Amino acid sequence: MAEPQLGHAATSNNVVPVDGPGSSKEASSASIGLPLRQAMKQPVAEIKIHDITDKFTRACSALEVGQLVKDEYFTLFESIGALEIMDPKMDSGFLQPGEASEDDYDTLGALLPEELIGIMDQLLCYEMAWHTGYPLSQTLFTSVYIDKLLWPEPKVLEQAQFYRGEITDDKRPGVLLEVLRAYCLALVKCCDFAIARITSRDYFEEEDFCTHTYNRVLFVQVPMNVFQRELDASVERLQDGTEVEINPILRDAIVARLQFRKDFLTALDLDVPIDHLEAHWQPLLDGLTTITTTQQLGKTVPGSFSLKIQRRLASTVPPRPIVELDSADAFSKLKQLITDCKEATRFPSLPPDPIEYQNFLWAFASRTPTPLPYSRSYLANLLFHESSISIPLADMRYLVFPASPILDPTNWTLSPPRNPMLPKPPRLQLAILIDDFIDRAGQPYLEFWTALGQNRCRLRRMLNHVISAWDQLQSDAGVVDEDLKNVIGQMNAEGQVLDYPLTTWVYHKKLWMMEKAVLLGFEQDIYLPDEYAGMYLFLNNVSRKRKDLLLTVKSDFNNRLSQLRSNKSASGLQKAKEVQDGLLYIDSLLAETTATLELGLALGKFYVALLYLDLIPRPKRPFGSEQCRYELRMKNFLNLHPSEVTEFSEFNNHTKPFGPYEKPDTDEVDYTKDKIFKWMANPTFWSGMEEHVRRAKEACSLLRKLGPQAAHAVGVREAWDKEVQSTMASCVALGVAVLGLKLAAGAEGPRGITIEFPTGGQGKRYHEGWVVGKVIKV
Amino acid sequence: MDNAEASFYLSQFIGKNLRIHTSDNRVFGGQMKCTDKDRNIILALTYEYRAPPEAEIKKAVVDSGNPSTAVTWDSRYVGLVVVPGAHIRKIEFEETGFGKSRVIL
Numbered sequence: 001m002a003e004p005q006l007g008h009a010a011t012s013n014n015v016v017p018v019d020g021p022g023s024s025k026e027a028s029s030a031s032i033g034l035p036l037r038q039a040m041k042q043p044v045a046e047i048k049i050h051d052i053t054d055k056f057t058r059a060c061s062a063l064e065v066g067q068l069v070k071d072e073y074f075t076l077f078e079s080i081g082a083l084e085i086m087d088p089k090m091d092s093g094f095l096q097p098g099e100a101s102e103d104d105y106d107t108l109g110a111l112l113p114e115e116l117i118g119i120m121d122q123l124l125c126y127e128m129a130w131h132t133g134y135p136l137s138q139t140l141f142t143s144v145y146i147d148k149l150l151w152p153e154p155k156v157l158e159q160a161q162f163y164r165g166e167i168t169d170d171k172r173p174g175v176l177l178e179v180l181r182a183y184c185l186a187l188v189k190c191c192d193f194a195i196a197r198i199t200s201r202d203y204f205e206e207e208d209f210c211t212h213t214y215n216r217v218l219f220v221q222v223p224m225n226v227f228q229r230e231l232d233a234s235v236e237r238l239q240d241g242t243e244v245e246i247n248p249i250l251r252d253a254i255v256a257r258l259q260f261r262k263d264f265l266t267a268l269d270l271d272v273p274i275d276h277l278e279a280h281w282q283p284l285l286d287g288l289t290t291i292t293t294t295q296q297l298g299k300t301v302p303g304s305f306s307l308k309i310q311r312r313l314a315s316t317v318p319p320r321p322i323v324e325l326d327s328a329d330a331f332s333k334l335k336q337l338i339t340d341c342k343e344a345t346r347f348p349s350l351p352p353d354p355i356e357y358q359n360f361l362w363a364f365a366s367r368t369p370t371p372l373p374y375s376r377s378y379l380a381n382l383l384f385h386e387s388s389i390s391i392p393l394a395d396m397r398y399l400v401f402p403a404s405p406i407l408d409p410t411n412w413t414l415s416p417p418r419n420p421m422l423p424k425p426p427r428l429q430l431a432i433l434i435d436d437f438i439d440r441a442g443q444p445y446l447e448f449w450t451a452l453g454q455n456r457c458r459l460r461r462m463l464n465h466v467i468s469a470w471d472q473l474q475s476d477a478g479v480v481d482e483d484l485k486n487v488i489g490q491m492n493a494e495g496q497v498l499d500y501p502l503t504t505w506v507y508h509k510k511l512w513m514m515e516k517a518v519l520l521g522f523e524q525d526i527y528l529p530d531e532y533a534g535m536y537l538f539l540n541n542v543s544r545k546r547k548d549l550l551l552t553v554k555s556d557f558n559n560r561l562s563q564l565r566s567n568k569s570a571s572g573l574q575k576a577k578e579v580q581d582g583l584l585y586i587d588s589l590l591a592e593t594t595a596t597l598e599l600g601l602a603l604g605k606f607y608v609a610l611l612y613l614d615l616i617p618r619p620k621r622p623f624g625s626e627q628c629r630y631e632l633r634m635k636n637f638l639n640l641h642p643s644e645v646t647e648f649s650e651f652n653n654h655t656k657p658f659g660p661y662e663k664p665d666t667d668e669v670d671y672t673k674d675k676i677f678k679w680m681a682n683p684t685f686w687s688g689m690e691e692h693v694r695r696a697k698e699a700c701s702l703l704r705k706l707g708p709q710a711a712h713a714v715g716v717r718e719a720w721d722k723e724v725q726s727t728m729a730s731c732v733a734l735g736v737a738v739l740g741l742k743l744a745a746g747a748e749g750p751r752g753i754t755i756e757f758p759t760g761g762q763g764k765r766y767h768e769g770w771v772v773g774k775v776i777k778v
Numbered sequence: 779m780d781n782a783e784a785s786f787y788l789s790q791f792i793g794k795n796l797r798i799h800t801s802d803n804r805v806f807g808g809q810m811k812c813t814d815k816d817r818n819i820i821l822a823l824t825y826e827y828r829a830p831p832e833a834e835i836k837k838a839v840v841d842s843g844n845p846s847t848a849v850t851w852d853s854r855y856v857g858l859v860v861v862p863g864a865h866i867r868k869i870e871f872e873e874t875g876f877g878k879s880r881v882i883l
Contacts, residue, residue: 048873049797050883055787056869060817062784069788070812074820079812082820082860085800093826093856095802101828101852215855316857 083318092319093311101311105303107148107162111176113250118298119145120183120257121291122305125330126323127187131194131372132333134323135210137313140191142305142322146184150216151312157222160185175237175244179254182230185219186261189227192218193268198377200270202384203450205458209373214313224269231262253294260287267341274348274385281342288338292331333372340367340375346715347382354395355585355712357383361452363719368761370455380453392441393434398712399508399553400501402560402582403575405493406430406484426490433487437480437502444469448513460520463513464636470510471640477502496563498556504549511546514637514644515539515596519769525760527633530618532771533607534655535633540600542644546593550586557583584710588703592711595699595727599770602692602734604654609689609741610773611661612676615755618661626652680745686738693735700728729766733774740775752778788813790881791871796821798861799868804828805851806861807872817863824859827851 063069084090095101111119123146126139140146145162154160162173162181173181195211195218219227235258237243238251246254266272267280310319325333343364350356364371364379371379393407401407411431416424424432447469451462481500488497498504518539521527527535557579564576610616621629627648631638634645658676679685703711704724713720744753755773758764765771779787791810798806798819808824829835830849838849871881 046874050871050873051868052791052871052883053866053869055883056791057817058779059784059787060813060815060863062779062781063788063815064781065815067781067785068812068814069785069792070820071792074811074822078858079820079860082858083856085804085806085859085861086802086865087862093804093828101831312852312854314855316855 083316090318092313092315092317101308103144103303103306103308105144105306107145108167108171108173108177110174111180111301112299113176113246113254114297114299115301116176116180117250117253117257117294118300119143119180119304120254121295121298121327122300123184123187124291124334125325125327126305127190128330128333128337129323129325130191130210131337131374132325133207133209133373135212135320136191137212137214137310137315138320138323140187141214141216141313142307142309143184144304144306144309145180146188147309147312149181149184149188150218153217157185157219157226160219179234179238179258182227182234183258183261186227186231186265188218189222189224190261190265190268192220193265193270194374196220196270197268197381198373201377201380202446203380203454205454208455214315216313224265227265228262231258231265234258249294250297253290253297256287256290256294260284260291263287274382277345277348277382278342281338281345284338285335285342288331288335295327295331336369337372337375340364340371341378343367344375344379344382347379348385350715352389352394353712354389354391355398356715357391357449358452359711359713359720360715361449363713363716363723365452365454365456365459366719366723376453376455380450383449383453390438392445393438395445395509396502396505398582398585400498400505400556402557402579403564404501404560405491405496406434406488406501426487429487430484433480433483437477440476441473441506444473448509456520457524460517460524460526463517463520467510467513467517467636468639470506470513474503474506474510475641477506496560498553504553508546508549508553510640511542511549514542515546515593517636518542522771523760523768528619529607529616529757529773530611531629531633532616533604533611534630534651536600536607537604537651537654538634538645540597540604541646543593543597543600545644547590547597550590550593554583554586554590557586584706585712588706588710591699591703591706595696595703595731598692598696598699599727599731599734602689602696602731602738603770603772605689605692606734606738606741606773608655608657609680609685610755611655612658613680613741613745613750614661615750615753616773674748677745677749683742685745686742689738690735693731693738697728697731697735700724700731704728723767726767727770730770730772733766733772737773737775740777744775744777754778787882794881795872795874797870797872798866799870800861801865801867806856806859808859811858817866818860819863819866819869820858820860822858824856825853826856827853 086094088094088096123140123143126142130136130139148162148164149160152164160181162177163171195213198209199211235255238246238255238258241251263280263283267284272280305322307319307322347357347360350360361379361383397404397407405411405427408427408430411427411434414425414428414431416428444466447462447466451459451466454462478500481502484497484501485499488494518535521535522532561576561579561583564572564579607616611618630648630651637644704721708714708717708720711720740753741750744750754776756776757771757773760768760771792812793809795807796810796819798821800806805827806821806824807827808821810819811822812820829851835849838847839845871883873881
């Protein structure tokens with residue numbers, strides 16, 4: 001009996017072509033006999049169904065083994081992606097013999113208050129698991145309650161219930177179920193907001209976050225206040241207490257969760273005005289504490305979550321297990337999300353200064369644990385809100401245009417001559433040249449900031465691309481610089497402007513990024529210990545160039561300062577004061593790059609010594625040559641102009657000053673291992689290294705003395721302090737390590753010591769980018 | 779049926795909509811892409827249809843009083859699938875009125 005009936009049901013309902021459910025609208029409108037409607041009616045193709053089982057089977061068996069009858073455009077490669085039906089590992093719809101397709105969990109069954117708390121907390125755990133990158137199908141969508149609310153898709157919010165259609169009054173959900181419904185609805189809306197926020201970014205990556213909703217609509221159209229009202233009503237019904245009597249402790253715990261959900265929803269709202277942002281996150285931290293302390297009151301309801309729901313989600317992937325995130329982990333993730341977002345809300349209140357912004361972004365990206373995708377999108381959203389200043393212009397003003405005639409505001413007030421044949425006044429020409437260049441620089445600048453908004457690994461990879469974009473910009477800047485020079489020549493103002501200011505600015509920024517990219521490589525353990533020497537020496541090379549550049553800039557500042565002071569006018573003195581202040585920033589940059597330079601050099605030499613002492617494991621690489629490896633490491637920098645990468649032979653001279661590590665022996669001097677050991681036993685060998693460490697320390701303390709004010713890092717004072725301090729600590733650690741080596745190095749080579757490399761990301765390094773080997777006595 | 783005949787017959791269905799009923803009472807509707815000697819069939823753009831549980835059907839029949847009343851089947855998109863020949867219970871061909879090329883059944 002059931003068989004034909006099913007067949008009938010199938011034809012009359014859903015098994016119409018591949019356009020899926022809901023294609024039976026034609027049938028309902030057919031009954032409306034309005035003439036116009038009928039004229040408008042699309043011709044409906046009549047579908048005939050033919051049973052071809054027998055003939056198909058016979059035809060198949062007539063095929064040869066291995067013969068395929070296939071679409072000529074259908075490739076083997078594509079076919080690999082096909083899900084195998086009836087294979088339990090692949091087919092999410094597969095039922096074990098006797099297994100029911102759905103759970104018999106009753107979503108209208110009464111709940112105990114403890115169970116309600118348990119479900120709410122479990123949902124929160126899954127929500128956080130989703131935020132850390134798992135798909136909804138393995139997290140929130142395993143909840144039977146949420147499934148009931150979302151499917152079949154409700155047309156209006158009132159339909160989103162734990163039941164569908166009409167039910168008798170005695171079955172109506174009780175207060176606690178209504179409370180759970182309000183909570184779930186708001187939770188779903190939170191997910192909707194999170195997805196909207198993350199996908200609205202200019203740069204969004206799927207590997208961090210899963211936005212797939214499996215054809216479920218997360219109340220996109222319903223405004224937020226509806227959910228807030230539902231939550232408020234639930235709180236009232238609970239506190240009123242006439243409908244249901246609950247232990248006050250449990251009641252308060254439930255109310256706290258509802259309140260938290262309401263606050264969270266409000267904070268996630270996309271349309272919050274920028275000046276009210278911060279106020280939304282603090283209450284969440286307080287609310288979270290209450291939830292954490294009352295968590296033990298909850299009682300889990302395992303049946304209310306089911307893997308079987310995956311069977312009904314539009315999914316082209318095999319079934320996957322539910323992700324269990326420990327509640328302690330979930331709460332710490334949530335706390336992290338809230339604090340990160342709270343931190344991000346400080347962004348709009350920073351001083352309007354691109355260097356401040358840059359420092360803030362850098363500090364935000366350096367937060368540990370690394371901010372979740374949502375928090376990063378949240379910041380990115382604030383980042384690109386309207387700003388009244390031209391960011392690149394303000395940036396270059398600090399570095400290369402101290403009180404410069406090129407950026408004189410009056411330049412922008414001049415009008416072109418009426419006769420287009422006449423030459424434009426030089427000042428206007430300057431304004432036009434700068435405006436054009438700012439336009440040109442906009443995109444690379446945006447890319448730079450976008451990169452700063454990523455997680456650390458992607459930041460490193462993206463920086464490499466951004467560097468080449470800035471390399472292009474640098475060559476364009478050269479052209480504009482020539483034009484500027486001509487105009488300045490016309491104005492007889494040569495002495496007042498640095499040569500090639502724009503190139504200098506771009507080049508400086510590029511070198512800064514290169515330093516950071518290499519340091520990030522160390523932080524992320526891209527390099528193996530036997531490569532440390534080479535990479536730190538390379539870093540030293542880059543910062544040496546930056547330092548030279550900054551020294552030129554500094555002399556220009558001093559130049560300008562004496563010019564302005566000699567001109568005794570009030571405006572001249574006022575400008576002199578500005579230049580004097582600007583000089584602090586240059587000094588701060590100089591100190592920073594000097595520290596990098598010296599520490600890089602000291603570490604490079606330290607690791608070279610360790611290589612000769614055979615204290616660093618050198619893995620055998622039968623299929624690789626050192627030259628190929630060098631090219632690989634330098635790949636991202638090979639095409640830069642001016643060239644930043646030295647020839648391999650030159651590089652070798654620095655990393656192997658005494659010839660090969662195994663058999664140190666050069667033409668000039670007959671170095672044997674013994675001689676090297678002897679030489680190293682002499683304290684003078686180490687004094688060079690100690691000198692560099694000393695200079696690095698000096699630069700660090702100078703940097704610290706100049707303070708965050710000079711570095712334009714007032715907004716992230718603590719993070720900045722910490723960064724400087726940890727660099728200082730790395731210097732100290734290196735000093736200790738060098739001393740340890742010095743003492744251990746005897747005439748027969750080092751005795752009784754090993755080197756331990758502190759692993760990254762576990763707080764074992766003073767500074768993640770500076771890997772300082774520890775000398776351990778055995 | 780010899781090999782040439784069989785190949786011709788089967789290749790007519792390439793790109794056409796088939797409904798495949800499997801041994802666990804599901805129906806897969808999608809475009810045929812490929813088949814072989816073991817009657818394994820690859821379908822693209824496939825939807826899966828599943829009958830509601832027995833109890834629900836009984837209830838629908840009782841409620842409406844009509845033994846062949848319509849019930850809604852659960853359906854969802856599953857994309858590209860391969861249905862192993864061993865699990866195929868029935869193959870149906872969907873002939874639409876628009877189809878220009880006639881299929882010789």
